[in-house]
Amino acid sequence: MLKNSFFNLSLRGSTLLSKFLLMFVLAKYLEPGQLGIYGIFVSAIAFSLYIIGMDFYIFNTREILASPKENHLNLIKDQFILHFILYLFIFPLLLFLFYFHILPLKYLIWFYLILIVEHLSSEFSRIFVTLEYPIISSIVVFLRNGAWALFVIIYIYISTIKDLEIIFYSWFIGGFVSIVISIFILRKLLLIKVVKKVDWKWLRKGCKNSLRFLISSISLASIEFVNRNVLKIAYSNELVGIYTFYSNITNLIQVFVYTAIIMIMQPQLISLFQKNELEKFYEQKKVFNKRIVLSSFLLGIFSIIGIYPILYLVNKPIYSTYISAFWILSLSTVINVISQVFYTSLYIRRVDSKIVLSSFISFLIALIMNIILTPSLGIYGVAISTLVSSIVILVLQYYFDKSSQKEY
Template sequence: MPKQSLIRFINIALRGITLASKFLLIFFLAKFLEPEELGLYGLLTVTIGYALYLLGFDFYTFTTREVIKQEKGNWGGILKNQSVLSIILYLAIFPILSLIFIKDLLPWSVAGWFFTLLVLEHITQELGRLLIAVSEQLLASVMLFLRSGIWAVFVTFLMLMRPDTRELNIVLISWAFGSLAALCLGIYRLKQLNITGWHKHIDWKWILRGLKTAIPLLVATLAVRGILTVDRYWFAELTNLETLGAYVLFMGVSTALLSFLDAGVFAFLYPAMISAHHNKDAIAFRLKSKTLLLQTLIFSCIFVATALVAIDPLLIWLNKPLYLAHKSIFLWTLLITLLYSLSMIPHYALYAQGLDRPIIHSHIASLLIFIPVTWLLSRYWPLQAVPAGLCIAFLFILLWKCLAFVRLTPAQYR
């Protein structure tokens, strides 16, 4: 087996184990924790996920392109500039995030864990993105395995063996240790790369230029991720924290599709698409685009078929009537994730060409559609309003990006 194929196989295997670990974790949490605790865990994780965008400011969308285009001797200056920006953002955003607890959106009992996990997740996420950009996908997968996989296996085994550990705090402690291990590995590898250019002065003009690129994308990201954060809070408001636990369970299972595609397909193909476009290699760009389409469709079909077959036995094993009573929600969450995953095909094709405007416009418009549609549906079908609103929003994004790709991509690149 060629070296590149072997690396990719190991990478996909690691990501697959990670996803399986997260999949098992959400089911064991559903079995061992009360639905209210699972609902709180879901609120905490999506809020951390949303806050990550505020801290990162989506600046990686600019630095990724710069790192790929620049010589290694310039990488240190690029990373130094991004680090300075991150420090400024920490000082500005953390006081704002405190309002989450002041306004009782989340209880103060998880405030310490929220900020600790947020910092660890942000730094490890940025290191992972850097490693992907410099073609270190395998190590990025190992880091992901540490921050999202191994600790999930550990806490699942621990809860099986010791009933007294079946509480949310044990889950959060394990999460923190996993992220810390990933952080240490990422820093160690960063030193091994012998990146130079750290001595360069902070380039404020470069940072401002990056912000001009990143902020519009950030607005778009905050819009689409806002939908996938507000949905939990809105769903809890329309139903209750117990039913939210069922929604969190089904969304956790369904979003494994997007995680698998990101690991096994997107992470390998979009850097190559950026390089092909930068080098004006239309043949390579067209080939990578078609590969992206084909692999996404194949993996999505396999995942959906497997999920539909497996869901009933898994819910029976949980032995909690609440989840079985709300099984219809699973079909909605599966459709949501499928539409979102398919929209990433034209998304990466546009992003690789630097065509950010249609991405931005589609994401902002989707939020403007989601809110009134969900509000209207909530008056008649409170249980289905949020997932139906998400389906409509993501279908809109998919159609918008496909149309933009056809209209804006030169014929030789299609």
Template sequence: MPILYSGFSLEDARNRIINITLRFGTLGSRFLLIFFLAKFLSPAEVGNYGLFTAAVGYTLYIVGLDFYVFTTREIVHAPAKKRGHFLKTQICISAIIYLVVAPASLVVLSKLGWSSVALIAFLPILVLEHFNQEIMRLLIALSEQITASIILFLRQGSWAIASVLLMALDPSSRLLWVVLGLWFLGGALAAIIGVWKVASLKMGGWHDRIDWSWARRGLKVSFAFLIATLALRAIQTLDRFWIEALGGVEVVAAYVLFTGVASSMMVFLDAGVFAFTYPALIRHHKHGDREAFQRVLRKSLLQTILFIGAFSVVSLALLPYLLAWIGKAEYLSKVSLFPWILSALALNCLGMIPHYALYACSHDRSIIASHIIALAVFTIAAWALGHAYGTLAIPIALNLAFLSILIFKSLAYWALQPHPQYQQAA
């Protein structure tokens, strides 16, 4: 039996270390990629890369419909012999959605003046990102965090490393289409590993008939969450296009660079804290163990605050040296954006604590409402501040949006405390 210490087994500690190491490898490679892109590509190409990733990220949620929100809770509590049935239904729903979204997205992007290379790469990368993301979510829900992190590394880290090495060794490869091609290859490799892992779990139910009544019930739940997710993702997509409108695509390049650095916080916290937090919260809520639920939540909050503080100090200290290495005035002249972006993403990380608490308690309405309110806050603030502050208005609006989410979700969870189910469990 594993030795227990302070509520964790040695095996749990080992898994966390491995998981964080894999995530760190992914983070490090992505970190290097954004700086090498800034070093070797023109600011315009870096800006276009940022717009491409934003478009993929936003469309990803449209095709996924956030159906995983419903499926995850179903699969966690279902026997292995039924899990394949749920996944089969989810796959069929996604296939139907692609028939509508795929041609519509290409029409919209072509109207935005995208190059033929970007248009050709968009759908294959979108499909692989969607597939790999759903596989990761499934594995995390089934407490297969290490395999999920391996897939994440292949999906995001492997091709980033290949891009960095290729651009460093071969100047002729310093082109955006080369980066997108390697992205596709990394996603394809991750998908192969994901299929192999799911097959090894020996889930049953794959030959059962699709339960469309279950699918409709899931769509009702996921559609509500989709509205919330699209509202949140709209903030993190509109910001880049709004920056372009205010300052041009070269400013988008600086914004993408600084956001890439600051968003590393969430990567670490996902690996070391959140990936372990929300499955535990779901279990404790199901069993009515309020004390354990609160203990996990407090520990997650403390770990998040400590990491945000350490990360902020280190990133603020190192960024000037990294910008000096890049040596391009377009980035140095916009360094004032970084503290605002860092602050906004720190608020986003803190907001995940009450978010997972509400999610575990199936209190979905508060999550949905907070994201819709945040989109309104962001839009109004960006519009109101744009004339006076220029491009700085966007990260300021981002701060206000994420702060509104943190406050709203925290108050919603606080109001949930006297829930009768918890009173009976106590």
């Protein structure tokens, strides 16, 4: 058990380290303008993932945990059929990203290829977590996010060619390999189960349920998408590149807490609550809450201290000029992570409408503040908007959680 936990943590740690090193190398060897284009591309992928995924996994996670093992394969199969149908309708709509010059037209093929492998791989990794195979999930995540990044780091370091094509090529290969391995392992795990016809009634129910989460997720993803594009319109890709560098480093706090704590403990908490083992549930929930709060604060302090040697090694004064924005973004991320305590509580007790409402209000505030502040304050306007929206979602979810517990 201890050996498995150590191996799982090592895989997750390697993925985080790879992502950090990739951002460091990109900041050092690419021009800020190129990094800005990459940042907008990444945010466009993240935004689009929510639309084509429809957050159906949130509904299906609870369904899988509440159903007998013999029905797991059918639930998974029906989910992926829904995604393939969504591809047919959503993919043409995403052309607006290129029509309005949010992304350069030359990256259109890369955008769709990476979007497909990123989405399918993400769904597989979530399924493995739900089925309580965290190590397999970690392997899939490492292939999708870590392994290819190591190749890019080495390539950019030794090559005279410094462009985005090699990043997109490697990203696609990493995602594709993770999908092939996921399908192979999933077949081994679920091969003996009986496959039934598509349950369209269940899919309709899931879509109706997932729409609420979709509004919430798109609202949160839109904050980052709006941040970078308002900054691009008001200023330049160069400033977007600086923001991308800082936000990716602070985002490692959130990724670490999610992979090391939330991803592991959340399915256990859901299962305990659904089985009505409330005494164990509340004991585990206390541990969950303490770990999130403590780790987010420690990582926030570590990031603020650690940014200085990173900037020294990057050796580009333009990044150091905006160091105050990094402090604001770090605080924003810590607050965002702490809000997961109340989000998880609401999610487990199925108070979905409050999750949606808090996310949507947070997005509206971020949008309004971005429009007002960014043209005059630049990257500081974006950072302040993000901080305020993070505080809003924390306060709202805290309030909704306490109110709903009284009702419950």
